[in-house]
Amino acid sequence: MTEQVNLRPVTMADAEDLLVWRNDPETRHASHNTDEISLDRHLAWLEASLNKPEQRRLWIAEMNAKSVGTCRADRIDGAWELSWTVAPNFRGKGVAQKMLSAIIERFQDPLVAEIKVGNIASIKVSERAGFIFDKEEHGVLFYVFPRKPTSSY
Numbered sequence: 001m002t003e004q005v006n007l008r009p010v011t012m013a014d015a016e017d018l019l020v021w022r023n024d025p026e027t028r029h030a031s032h033n034t035d036e037i038s039l040d041r042h043l044a045w046l047e048a049s050l051n052k053p054e055q056r057r058l059w060i061a062e063m064n065a066k067s068v069g070t071c072r073a074d075r076i077d078g079a080w081e082l083s084w085t086v087a088p089n090f091r092g093k094g095v096a097q098k099m100l101s102a103i104i105e106r107f108q109d110p111l112v113a114e115i116k117v118g119n120i121a122s123i124k125v126s127e128r129a130g131f132i133f134d135k136e137e138h139g140v141l142f143y144v145f146p147r148k149p150t151s152s153y
Contacts, residue, residue, distance in 0.1 A: 005061045007061055007062075009057075009058065012047065012050070019039060024088050058071070059071045059103065061102070063090075068087050071099050082111055083113065096122070100126065100129045109147075112144050112145070117139045129145075
């Protein structure tokens with residue numbers, strides 16, 4: 001796939017796609033919370049998320065005007081924790097790499113990612129994007145994205 005990924009802000013109109021992707025068995029297996037999410041719970045989460053952009057930012061990734069996944073950034077301890085989900089019918093096509101590259105460009109702050117042990121696809125994507133393994137705790141791998149210090153003259 002040579003097409004570029006466009007990230008646009010999530011709206012409530014994206015709720016159905018987000019819920020389907022979130023409840024996909026592969027997505028649940030790779031998530032910290034593996035429970036299936038109800039529509040009511042999902043809608044409440046999405047509405048709350050959209051109302052706190054200083055703490056959480058959500059995007060839909062699009063290629064050729066088709067929604068191919070979602071990216072999320074959560075403000076945690078002076079950094080942004082990134083996470084991503086590729087729509088099931090677009091997996092294995094290089095979409096995650098393009099999504100992660102696009103979201104990295106939106107931030108100057110430190111970036112981190114948490115990936116469950118065994119999630120080989122996300123491990124490869126994060127390392128190719130420049131994330132560096134930091135530590136493992138309780139079955140979760142912690143990655144950091146190094147930022148070059150700016151020089152002051």
